Amino acid sequence: MAKRRAKKKARKPSPRRGRGRAGGSAKLPKEAVTLVVLLRAREGQETILEAELRALVSPSRKEEGCLRYDLHRSVDTPGALLLHEVWASREAHTEHTYTPHFLRWNARKDALLASREANFWKQIS
Numbered sequence: 001m002a003k004r005r006a007k008k009k010a011r012k013p014s015p016r017r018g019r020g021r022a023g024g025s026a027k028l029p030k031e032a033v034t035l036v037v038l039l040r041a042r043e044g045q046e047t048i049l050e051a052e053l054r055a056l057v058s059p060s061r062k063e064e065g066c067l068r069y070d071l072h073r074s075v076d077t078p079g080a081l082l083l084h085e086v087w088a089s090r091e092a093h094t095e096h097t098y099t100p101h102f103l104r105w106n107a108r109k110d111a112l113l114a115s116r117e118a119n120f121w122k123q124i125s
Helices: 002-011 046-061 090-096 100-112
Strands: 033-041 066-073 080-087 113-121
Touching (some): 046 100, 080 090
16 A cells, blocks of 8 residues: 555656746746857867856856856857856846956957857747
């Protein structure tokens, strides 16, 4: 009988399922902003650019206002990378730009980038 109850409990769906970061269905806080940054490496700088961007991920995710900070590599375009960032507010992102890891990146980026396009977005649905 105890085994049957244990199996039944194990099958019960978690109330949190589908609501996590990866689920995408969670509504963001009213002031939250998403920043999408498309970066293209200068020729010969692809590996260094990716390493520099990878170095930003962990410390950025630890920042108080950071809700999401993900780095993607293009499948179709060599040397193209994308940062997908979600911040609790525009002010939280501004604070991010004063951190040591961001300042280090900012000092190095011009030597590594052929182009950079960045846009802030607000969730509407």
